[in-house]
Amino acid sequence: MSNHKDLQKLTGAGLLISLGIIYGDIGTSPLYVFKAIVGTQRISDILILGGVSCIFWTLTLQTTLKYVVITLRADNKGEGGIFSLFSLVRRKAKWLIVPAVVGGCALLADGIITPPITISAAIEGLHTYYPHLHTVPIVIIIIAALFIIQQFGTSLVGKAFGPIMFIWFTMMGLLGVFFVAQAPSVIRALNPYYAYELLSSNPNAFAILGAVFLCTTGAEALYSDLGHCGRLNIQMSWIYVKTCLVINYLGQAVWLLQRNGQIVNLNLQNPFYKIMPEWFLMYGIGIATVAAIIASQALISGSFTLIAEAVRLNLWPKVRINYPTEQKGQLYVPSVNWLLCAGCIGVVLLFKHSDKMEAAYGLSITVAMLMTTILVSKFLKRKKLPDYIVNTFLIMYLLIEGTFLWGNLGKFVDGGWFTLSIGSFLFSIMWSWHTARKIRNRYVKFIEIEDYYGIIKELSDDETVPKYASQLVYLTSANFNSEVESKIVYSILQKQPKRADVYWLVHVDVMDEPYKKEYEVDVLVPNKLIRIDFKLGFRIEQQINLLFRRVVEDLVKNGEVDITSSYKSLNKHKIVGDFRFVVIEKVLSRSHNLSFYESFIMAFYVYLKKISLSEERGFGLDLSFVTVEKVPLMLAAPETVEITRIK
Structure with a gap:
């Protein structure tokens, strides 16, 4: 500044x-x-x-x-x-x-x-x-x-x-x-x-x-x-x-x-x-x-x-x-x-x-x-x-x-x-x-991302799965590089397996310095899984679209990542692959084990969320490249249900 x-x-x-x-x-x-x-x-x-x-x-x-x-x-x-x-x-x-x-x-x-x-x-x-x-x-x-x-x-x-x-x-x-x-x-x-x-x-x-x-x-x-x-x-x-x-x-x-x-x-x-x-x-x-x-x-x-x-x-x-x-x-x-x-x-x-x-x-x-x-x-x-x-x-x-x-x-x-x-x-x-x-974060489960390196690499190379995007970007709230929300792994592997050439995890940290603008890159699996941490001051506009593009350009320039499309017809012309952002929206399912006060707060929060700017707009993402996935924020473990079969 x-x-x-x-x-x-x-x-x-x-x-x-x-x-x-x-x-x-x-x-x-x-x-x-x-x-x-x-x-x-x-x-x-x-x-x-x-x-x-x-x-x-x-x-x-x-x-x-x-x-x-x-x-x-x-x-x-x-x-x-x-x-x-x-x-x-x-x-x-x-x-x-x-x-x-x-x-x-x-x-x-x-x-x-x-x-x-x-x-x-x-x-x-x-x-x-x-x-x-x-x-x-x-x-x-x-x-x-x-x-x-x-x-x-x-x-x-x-x-x-x-x-x-x-x-x-x-x-x-x-x-x-x-x-x-x-x-x-x-x-x-x-x-x-x-x-x-x-x-x-x-x-x-x-x-x-x-x-x-x-x-x-x-x-x-x-x-x-x-x-x-x-x-x-x-x-x-x-x-x-x-x-x-x-x-x-x-x-x-x-x-x-x-x-x-x-x-x-x-x-x-x-x-x-x-x-x-x-x-x-x-x-x-x-x-x-x-x-x-x-x-x-x-x-x-x-x-x-x-x-x-x-x-x-x-x-x-x-x-x-x-x-x-x-x-x-x-x-x-x-x-x-x-x-x-x-x-x-x-x-x-x-x-x-x-x-x-x-x-x-x-x-x-x-x-x-x-x-x-x-x-x-x-x-x-x-x-x-x-x-x-x-x-x-x-x-x-x-x-x-x-x-x-x-x-x-x-x-x-x-x-x-x-x-x-x-x-x-x-x-x-x-x-x-x-x-x-704070209530929501209590129910967000983090898992060790290392356990999934092998599967993610195999999925990326598995040609029997239709390709979802060349570059797939997830916004994560995990503060540690070793962790990721279980919902993201669920989205990649189960909710419709998403095959991509490179998977990106993007995390935004709001810093106490008003105008700080820095980033860190952590290559978790070379050319397959990369995490970027943005450190932005509380006075900086969070235009993740532009910032992310800037970082990727730098990485390509340094030869740290290859974003050329892997489709044969496009690859020989050195055409850049497509990018897709996935925003996971945690939807409140039945909140059994919340106190009256917390239930009230969550109900008010859901209403405020409806009238406020969506995550993808708030982060300045280009809406034509964004998929929003609604995932239940499972508050209660599902009860065991008894049901009898008629012969």
Whole structure:
């Protein structure tokens, strides 16, 4: 991977790209955070100064320290995200699959709520001009358009993201400066004392914490996009982003303090728009809308990457993944795109207004952050850091995020149930897929392949058996070269004896390194039985057809194998023999000895398999050369049946 090194360098282009891709979600939070903190409360010094103080320290401890300083170090050959992190630590303990899957599902659920809330909050700025405007149709049109363009790739738009987000952050900073200059004493709000004062004296402290949390929701996405920008670029650009954000929050605080003692309807008077000069408002709403679309785009791309990784790690059914542009890391997953689209439009129709969506927002992302904390602490342990440092990190962030989770639980009734139910649904899919594979593997019988060398060689030379194919290829899940599934031997020798010149066994190993691409060849019987092991990273597309052809060409070039047709008429013209792939599909026969839980999981798995991509398509095989054989996955030994013959 050549450009991995370039990404690690600090460059102007890298800084600009990271502004465009990474900070959309965090960068658009000033649109709704203060609105959520104040709600319908009377404005007071302690509410506003404490609010800013909470925001500042959340951004410092949560985003800066946990994500930008510590978690970004957990890079897997330059790639970030919860599944990359899981790949780094999964050897440590079996149970780590649970936080990885829970975190992944929570992030996907967040992808359904982020576009509606950011785009709604931006468009609602129009209420200043048209108080009775129905924003729902406008928001739905923008969201639909956003999902429709995904299939064409976003590299074109991607180039414009950086400069637009630079304008956005600079605008926020300048607007904030203008108001802070009117009352510089507001800077005292950065003192953590005000945060403590607010949370200890306000009866709504937990609700306020739930609202404050919205300022750091994009931190998870920031880590997921590590592979696109590189750590140094993210860390340096964060300094600028955080400065602009904090100044903007301080500016909004000044505007609110000017209304001390009043109860203000912040839905009609969003402080974010109120600190804009009258003449600038229309431009401001325009820039905010574009920034909201960019924030949504980053989340959608992140969801695609997440699902693609889950598929390779066998945590999600095989789905079609397209690569619309040549750009690395650019992918498009049609099924996920339309699911997200339906989910986002559903959210807009269900909640209608951004302040209602705030309730659904934040709960699932707190869960994702807690899971990342658990995985990062395992990563720090792996890095041989002293126990006291690892434990301090773990306890500190379990406390901080546990408190935020408690604050966000209050939102469950108002809308948190929505993202949690979507997250649970996604979890049921991932968990069932993962568990069903383990149940299936329990019943796959492996046998020593050596015992069959003689028979396979004899079958290949037996001219009384009609030839099935010149080159016959089986996909095997046996990890050891000495073994093979009994089903493959059954398919070759019994299920219709398959005579071929050369038999190939192909095995695919998904590696923990994201972009690894290697293979090993093991000649079991010279020119008769050959095994190829592909070692592919979890970010590599598994196009077995092309990879296999490439390997065979290399072997022919080195004179290790002869693939010329053995038919006399074709052989003298040196014509290459035909290839045939056989995919063995294990069908679930009556599952007598499974518990109720396992039977349920297997039933769900069978349904998921029906609607997902077939094995042969998933491996990128050319369907005209594939035979699919259904073989029962015999779960129970057949009972002895008694039957009487009538004389």
